[in-house]
Amino acid sequence: MRRLIGRFLLGLSLLAAPGLANGQTEPANAEAVAIFAGGCFxxxxxxxxxxxxxxxxxSGYIGGSVPNPTYQQVSAGGTGHAEAVRIVYDPSRVSYEGLLKVFWHNIDPLTANAQFCDVGSQYRSAIFYLDPRQKQLAEDSKTAVEQRFAPRRIATEIAPAGEFYPAEEYHQDYYRKHELKYEFYRWNCGRDARLKEVWGDEAGTPKES
Known part of the structure; x- marks a missing residue:
């Protein structure tokens, strides 16, 4: 009887825990997850x-129809996936709203199916939400961006997070492993110049968020 009661109480606790049934938005250790696509991961x-x-x-792939896609498949543009990043964060130190602010200030929301020098739907900007709260906050933030840039259209997608496939190991922490190549790519792609053009002094990631 005690074992049955224990299982019943455990089931109730899992039902009450936010996000556990949908991608574990709030894991048991009080960490949380966000997924954003903003061009080159x-x-x-x-x-x-x-x-x-x-x-x-x-770094990984999300939003497509092909299981276990490779970089070659995604970069060719035939799988429907976007290059994206799965972020694990401490909500006691940074909120989802704070991450959304960083996201917007590091993308070009005015360009559809491309970011900077990378063109194709695999480089689209998108917010992939994991629960209703994230969806609402994402929509609210997009409304604020739409008001700022009206009447221009905001191309950034808001979509439910499906399966996230981690990219190949050589893509993880690429900017650390190949610092010079990364810096040249970022400069040559015109990413920071375009961000400055779109967002002015708000462009980029603040030192403290």
Whole structure:
């Protein structure tokens, strides 16, 4: 009887825990997860690794129809996936709203199916939400961006997070493993110049968030 009662109480606790039934938005250790797509995942990873409260970042693929896609498949544009980054963060140090602010200030929301020099739907900007609260906060933030840039259209997608596939190991922490190549790519792609053009002094990742 005690064992049955224990299982019943455990089931109730899991039902009450936010996000556990949908991608474990709030894992048991009080960490949380966000998923953003903003063009080249090397750059998105580098941007969010600078944010205080972010614990880890993983480059990968999401939003497509092909299981276990490879970089070659995704970069060819035939799988429907976007290059994205899965962010694990400490919500006691940085909020989801704070991450959204960093996200917007590190993308070009005015360009559809491309980011900077990378063109194709695999480089689209998107917020992949893991629960209703994230969806609402993402929509609210997009509304604020739409008001700022009206009447221009905001191309950034808001979509439910499906299966996230980590990218190949050589893509993880690329900006650290190949610092010079990464810096040249980012400069040559015109990412920071365009961010400055779109967002002015708000562009980029703040030192403290």
């Amino acid at each position: 090397w750059c998105v990873e580098a941007d969010f690794d600078k944010v205080s409260g972010v614990l880890s970042t993983t």
